[in-house]
Amino acid sequence: KNQVEQSPQSLIILEGKNCTLQCNYTVSPFSNLRWYKQDTGRGPVSLTIMTFSENTKSNGRYTATLDADTKQSSLHITASQLSDSASYICVVSGGPGTNAGKSTFGDGTTLTVKP
Amino acid sequence: KAGVTQTPRYLIKTRGQQVTLSCSPISGHRSVSWYQQTPGQGLQFLFEYFSETQRNKGNFPGRFSGRQFSNSRSEMNVSTLELGDSALYLCASSLVDLAEAFFGQGTRLTVV
Numbered sequence: 001k002n003q004v005e006q007s008p009q010s011l012i013i014l015e016g017k018n019c020t021l022q023c024n025y026t027v028s029p030f031s032n033l034r035w036y037k038q039d040t041g042r043g044p045v046s047l048t049i050m051t052f053s054e055n056t057k058s059n060g061r062y063t064a065t066l067d068a069d070t071k072q073s074s075l076h077i078t079a080s081q082l083s084d085s086a087s088y089i090c091v092v093s094g095g096p097g098t099n100a101g102k103s104t105f106g107d108g109t110t111l112t113v114k115p
Numbered sequence: 116k117a118g119v120t121q122t123p124r125y126l127i128k129t130r131g132q133q134v135t136l137s138c139s140p141i142s143g144h145r146s147v148s149w150y151q152q153t154p155g156q157g158l159q160f161l162f163e164y165f166s167e168t169q170r171n172k173g174n175f176p177g178r179f180s181g182r183q184f185s186n187s188r189s190e191m192n193v194s195t196l197e198l199g200d201s202a203l204y205l206c207a208s209s210l211v212d213l214a215e216a217f218f219g220q221g222t223r224l225t226v227v
Contacts, residue, residue: 041223043207043219046215105158105159105160107156107157108157
């Protein structure tokens with residue numbers, strides 16, 4: 001069964017600090033991995049998308065890394081701001097085969113940034 | 116370019132009623148997916164439509180159904196509502212597949 005596991009489940013950091021969120025997956029074959037940010041009560045917004053050939057991708061203060069061999073990804077947030085408080089969701093899409101086009105969602109990491 | 120639009124934003128229904136939610140995808144997007152999100156749970160995939168055909172379906176009872184029109188707009192219907200159906204229902208659209216999915220703001224359904 002395809003799985004996407006995120007850790008930690010929740011995280012509290014002080015404004016200005018850095019943090020790293022983890023995503024481990026078992027989806028195989030693999031097409032792409034996406035990180036979304038979801039503010040409370042709103043729809044998720046895409047942060048990064050990476051295919052198996054990409055190791056890192058940045059979007060402002062957000063940097064995602066991918067190790068397709070170990071099936072691990074991380075999202076690093078630099079110089080956190082209060083507005084970074086949200087749920088961060090990792091989504092993995094299957095590659096060619098029975099899982100083609102199917103997306104598996106992680107349960108998300110809830111980040112709280114405190115002043 | 117307008118984003119994904121979901122209507123209504125909020126809805127209150129009583130048990131046993133049925134409800135229809137609407138999703139207008141980004142212009143040119145042909146794939147529309149629906150998700151249920153309840154407090155403490157991640158996004159649960161309901162179904163995906165592409166060119167008016169249901170392409171994938173999640174593990175939800177038959178009370179949950181959907182359809183897509185020729186203009187790619189999609190509707191989701193839940194019949195015989197239960198208290199546990201209270202959730203944020205999200206719709207996402209993409210050009211071809213889920214590689215770049217854009218989400219709407221969601222419809223908050225409360226069943227009382």
